[in-house]
Amino acid sequence: MAASVPPSNSGLPSRAAELDAPAFSPLYQQIKTLIVRSLQAGEWKPGEAIPSEIDLASRFKVSQGTVRKAIDELSTENLLVRRQGKGTFVATHAEQHVQYRFLRLAPDDGEEGGAQRRLIDCKRMRAPADVAKSLNLKSGDTVVLIRRVLSFRGSPVVLDDIWLPGQMFKGLTAEKLTEYRGPMYRLFETEWGIRMIRAEEKIRAVAADEAAAELLQLAAGTPLLSVERLSLTYDDKPVELRRGLYNTSSHHYRNELS
Template identity: 70%
Template sequence: MDVNPGFVLECRPMSPPFPSPHPVTPLNELARAEATPAFSPLYRQIKGLILAGLQAGEWKAGETIPSEMELAGRFGVSQGTVRKAVDELAAENLLVRRQGKGTFVATHAEQQQQFRFLRLTPDAGASATLGRQLLDCRRQRAPAWIARQMNLRAGDPVIEIRRLLHSGGEPVVLDDIWLPGAMFKGLTAERLREHRGPFYGLLETEFGVHMIRAQEKIRAVAADVEVAGLLQVSPGSPLLSVERLSFTYGDKPVELRRGLYNTTHHFYRNDLQ
């Protein structure tokens, strides 16, 4: 397969990992440390404590977190400080505010979150839910090149998934996905076929793994004979290759994906801020 030099996209909806929220650092110690030049602002420390709670599973995807008043009391700071921390987490798509209902942990099961990491858009019309066709799901030993990217050891168990995504009845994406086997025990081809919601939603609800950011490498490639047959294009047709490494809390890589996109009637959209 001929490969042209590509470029790297990196989506970062989070800050680096922070320490556990238990025990909570007293306010006087936070204030004292804040006076030192190298110390982060107080609201950033509160943001870190909330992040640590998310990482520890104290509040799961889709669940509400305590109110700003409750968090202010818990951490011994003002509501304004908590509000600023929550605002940043909401801007990074880790929390979702709902008027009159509270603040919730973002989940890929929600409609507005489903396409955060999948930006294939039809040339005409809005994005629609893509049909899925599972081609293969197997457990294998991680080769060295996969182990390196996922912080595993060569030979560690991984789950390899191959699937086609369809739009309007036509195949538009061929996905090869690798997941750490130790984190996803019980994930089988049968379970994947049964699940009707988003793939990341399944990983959240059944395995407690929430994808919060992704790094992508994008390049142009030519379809080989096997890929051309699956995507129903001519051998040598231009495709968009998207290699994505997805991370959960603590900047831990938990998914490696290589997608081949047929962009004859679609384009890859990226919103930059």
């Protein structure tokens, strides 16, 4: 005779299993996974309010405190934003404090300022082998290569080469990039529904070659900071490879460790 299975009082483990949230993980982590899945599915768009903690608690049949703990973690991870007296919203790269959270360059004098962008090139091409490997693409797949210069207070500081999967960014052109005045990641959110969740970086010191030196208005051989950043969306799917050369003569690379 088969052993009887105690009834679940929430119905959550079966749903969690369905969405790759281990039933043995803490309950708030299961709720966190379910909320992330809803974000990934586009149930709540960037900038939109999500349901209240009470409504989510009712939906998932858990306590409000469990939902609150899940939302706290998602807020810490910059996936959600709490606004006092208004509710909780899906984070967007249009938010000032989120726009440059992957750009860790800071001026030595501490005076923050917005970046001026100059587009050098935007073209479609076959992915070089190393780029295809980083983006989990097949050899020969199409990528979009964007080259641009970021200037601060009128001086060029960063030369970026940005590689994007061509299939995911259909319709991305130099004209579209030039016409759009907001942050690039916000454009990716609104036009292609792709949100950068987290990033991994590799940093090393290099010397400017002639091409980089000309674009950054430096002498060839000037020391630069090379920052290779792989940005990922939900489920740790790589969606951008960015290779930047930073002139740190009046800037420094800033990070917080914990």
